[in-house]
Amino acid sequence: MGDEDWEAEINPHMSSYVPIFEKDRYSSGENGDNFNRTPTSSSEMDDGPSRRDHFMKSGFASGRNFGNRDAGESNKRDNTSTMGGFGVGKSFGNRGFSNSKFEDGDSSGFWRGYRDGNNSEASGPSRRGGRGSFRGCRGGFGLGSPNNDLDPDECMQRTGGLFGSRRPALSGTGNGDTSQSRSGSGSERGGYKGLNEEVITGSGKNSWKSEAEGGESSDTQGPKVTYIPPPPPEDEDSIFAHYQTGINFDKYDTILVEVSGHDAPPAILTFEEANLCQTLNNNIAKAGYTKLTPVQKYSIPIILAGRDLMACAQTGSGKTAAFLLPILAHMMHDGITASRFKELQEPECIIVAPTRELVNQIYLEARKFSFGTCVRAVVIYGGTQLGHSIRQIVQGCNILCATPGRLMDIIGKEKIGLKQIKYLVLDEADRMLDMGFGPEMKKLISCPGMPSKEQRQTLMFSATFPEEIQRLAAEFLKSNYLFVAVGQVGGACRDVQQTVLQVGQFSKREKLVEILRNIGDERTMVFVETKKKADFIATFLCQEKISTTSIHGDREQREREQALGDFRCGKCPVLVATSVAARGLDIENVQHVINFDLPSTIDEYVHRIGRTGRCGNTGRAISFFDLESDNHLAQPLVKVLTDAQQDVPAWLEEIAFSTYIPGFSGSTRGNVFASVDTRKGKSSLNTAGFSSSQAPNPVDDESWD
Numbered sequence: 001m002g003d004e005d006w007e008a009e010i011n012p013h014m015s016s017y018v019p020i021f022e023k024d025r026y027s028s029g030e031n032g033d034n035f036n037r038t039p040t041s042s043s044e045m046d047d048g049p050s051r052r053d054h055f056m057k058s059g060f061a062s063g064r065n066f067g068n069r070d071a072g073e074s075n076k077r078d079n080t081s082t083m084g085g086f087g088v089g090k091s092f093g094n095r096g097f098s099n100s101k102f103e104d105g106d107s108s109g110f111w112r113g114y115r116d117g118n119n120s121e122a123s124g125p126s127r128r129g130g131r132g133s134f135r136g137c138r139g140g141f142g143l144g145s146p147n148n149d150l151d152p153d154e155c156m157q158r159t160g161g162l163f164g165s166r167r168p169a170l171s172g173t174g175n176g177d178t179s180q181s182r183s184g185s186g187s188e189r190g191g192y193k194g195l196n197e198e199v200i201t202g203s204g205k206n207s208w209k210s211e212a213e214g215g216e217s218s219d220t221q222g223p224k225v226t227y228i229p230p231p232p233p234e235d236e237d238s239i240f241a242h243y244q245t246g247i248n249f250d251k252y253d254t255i256l257v258e259v260s261g262h263d264a265p266p267a268i269l270t271f272e273e274a275n276l277c278q279t280l281n282n283n284i285a286k287a288g289y290t291k292l293t294p295v296q297k298y299s300i301p302i303i304l305a306g307r308d309l310m311a312c313a314q315t316g317s318g319k320t321a322a323f324l325l326p327i328l329a330h331m332m333h334d335g336i337t338a339s340r341f342k343e344l345q346e347p348e349c350i351i352v353a354p355t356r357e358l359v360n361q362i363y364l365e366a367r368k369f370s371f372g373t374c375v376r377a378v379v380i381y382g383g384t385q386l387g388h389s390i391r392q393i394v395q396g397c398n399i400l401c402a403t404p405g406r407l408m409d410i411i412g413k414e415k416i417g418l419k420q421i422k423y424l425v426l427d428e429a430d431r432m433l434d435m436g437f438g439p440e441m442k443k444l445i446s447c448p449g450m451p452s453k454e455q456r457q458t459l460m461f462s463a464t465f466p467e468e469i470q471r472l473a474a475e476f477l478k479s480n481y482l483f484v485a486v487g488q489v490g491g492a493c494r495d496v497q498q499t500v501l502q503v504g505q506f507s508k509r510e511k512l513v514e515i516l517r518n519i520g521d522e523r524t525m526v527f528v529e530t531k532k533k534a535d536f537i538a539t540f541l542c543q544e545k546i547s548t549t550s551i552h553g554d555r556e557q558r559e560r561e562q563a564l565g566d567f568r569c570g571k572c573p574v575l576v577a578t579s580v581a582a583r584g585l586d587i588e589n590v591q592h593v594i595n596f597d598l599p600s601t602i603d604e605y606v607h608r609i610g611r612t613g614r615c616g617n618t619g620r621a622i623s624f625f626d627l628e629s630d631n632h633l634a635q636p637l638v639k640v641l642t643d644a645q646q647d648v649p650a651w652l653e654e655i656a657f658s659t660y661i662p663g664f665s666g667s668t669r670g671n672v673f674a675s676v677d678t679r680k681g682k683s684s685l686n687t688a689g690f691s692s693s694q695a696p697n698p699v700d701d702e703s704w705d
């Protein structure tokens with residue numbers, strides 16, 4: 001239970017919030033016709049069975065309806081905290097944020113409390129590094145401890161005080177579960193079921209097949225997906241737009257790197273040493289790259305030497321260019337023929353990644369670095385019109401960036417031939433090989449025409465690489481592949497200041513609002529565990545007059561892209577997301593990540609917090625640790641915090657200790673580098689046993705691709 005009640009909580013408030021914002025802020029129509037269709041009075045909100053659906057599609061889709069009541073205050077947040085301090089503790093750690101709003105000025109009770117430590121009565125002194133003895137006790141969290149019998153939905157419902165009185169749940173399908181109704185036949189994307197959905201639900205069916213075999217156009221599967229994404233800007237300034245490297249960019253040089261495998265070529269220290277052609281060098285300069293990151297120093301010569309590679313480097317440290325540049329260099333060197341219109345295209349390179357937004361981002365990088373060359377990059381992904389993908393491909397395709405489901409559809413439709421494939425890249429490779437996508441990847445490499453692993457170059461990149469996934473990867477790679485480990489495999493980016501707060505389910509919303517009010521307008525990603533909760537929290541924040549949008553697998557692709565756009569440009573400085581946005585997304589100026597719900601695995605945590613602190617910039621991550629549901633994460637979390645030289649709350653260490661799992665080899669002995677190339681035997685520092693080799697939680701079966 002609970003979901004319907006969320007709806008009931010949201011709906012009464014929608015009606016009071018939608019109209020005023022809508023008229024004040026968006027009547028210009030700047031954001032498209034959706035606004036004009038948004039109801040402007042509560043009575044309009046009430047009509048028809050699709051009230052919630054209408055609301056979601058028209059206004060909330062981009063977080064616009066619920067911004068601020070007053071025109072001109074759209075992005076301002078009320079900085080007045082209504083909460084008192086919530087606890088005492090010790091130093092929170094202030095590295096790198098002396099000029100931020102976290103440090104100055106705000107003397108609200110919350111902020112003092114937050115800065116000072118943790119809200120738990122059990123909080124003992126925080127420490128950086130070392131495990132030490134376990135202090136404090138674990139009782140008395142005193143913030144509305146959830147009842148064991150309640151599921152999270154119910155807890156959310158019970159905390160409904162902020163929403164005022166609750167109405168009875170709205171009955172009927174139209175008013176019920178938006179997610180479900182929108183996934184169904186009434187939705188634009190109804191005909192396309194994401195690959196991941198089917199794999200996760202264990203149906204054993206091949207969704208790519210069903211689509212390739214007519215699923216998308218089949219009446220029985222719902223209406224066609226008609227969304228055609230707008231083409232990206234073509235002007236040079238937009239193509240080369242980039243953000244600045246941060247103050248810690250040079251510190252990358254101090255990270256230890258280990259290459260394992262035989263006969264690795266030496267690292268290069270400068271772009272010049274890579275001997276790239278002039279056009280590529282020009283593009284690199286226009287992209288603002290002057291210095292190589294460690295993963296680039298090691299990976300570029302390895303790929304140029306024709307070797308297979310598994311590379312693991314921290315989030316935001318330039319892995320995309322590490323594979324794109326040498327692939328492009330090879331293509332240029334080999335004298336690639338210009339793409340031309342053909343019904344069957346035979347690209348030289350396929351790059352796969354787990355989410356639509358990520359493949360799009362990789363495509364934009366490929367387009368940037370191939371600018372002025374005859375190499376043509378194309379992107380295809382689910383949630384968009386299949387015909388559009390085909391039209392993009394037939395115009396010519398050297399580098400194909402694709403999500404697995406759409407890729408297999410297109411191969412099934414014989415628009416892509418694999419005979420010419422020289423490079424196969426798996427970005428977020430551990431995710432691509434896990435239970436969710438692994439079977440599709442296996443199908444890809446056994447497709448007719450796909451060169452064997454001996455005949456192609458296979459490249460895998462990620463910030464996390466569980467040992468069991470590395471073993472699976474061997475099937476894709478030549479036996480003499482090289483393994484590059486930049487720093488701690490699976491480690492968090494050190495430029496992210498991590499804080500873990502004990503927050504019970506009942507208190508999460510209040511705490512979130514307090515934190516966001518103190519953050520001000522800085523861009524913040526809030527991760528939650530389920531799609532429904534994403535909608536719920538986004539709506540709640542909008543009601544609190546915090547401009548918010550959301551991204552998750554139940555939103556139509558158009559809405560997902562709009563949400564990302566609104567977040568990128570700062571129109572909505574808060575993005576509530578499920579794990580669909582955890583990996584790879586590179587968004588300028590994301591200063592904060594908040595784990596409203598902690599993920600189920602530590603690898604997922606590492607990726608989520610890696611949305612901030614990118615490319616040498618600093619960032620902050622705050623995680624709500626719920627004693628009722630997150631204890632299994634305590635031990636790997638302590639390790640990740642320690643390895644990243646973060647303060648470890650004593651209470652967290654205590655939980656980690658009390659939930660000690662024999663055989664867990666993660667030590668808290670500080671920042672010791674170790675390679676975890678599985679070919680070298682059992683590692684001593686990996687987080688094996690806590691990694692994300694399983695697919696995401698089935699309760700949140702996202703349409704990722």
Ligand SMILES: Nc1ncnc2c1ncn2[C@@H]1O[C@H](COP(=O)(O)OP(=O)(O)OP(=O)(O)O)[C@@H](O)[C@H]1O
Binds near residue numbers: 585
């Ligand atoms: N050598 C460089 N100089 C300047 N900027 C760079 C350099 N390499 C990469 N960048 C920029 O750094 C940002 C992060 O790069 P990228 O997205 O490739 O990171 P990543 O390692 O793939 O991260 P994730 O693990 O989250 O996917 C991008 O904006 C990219 O353009």
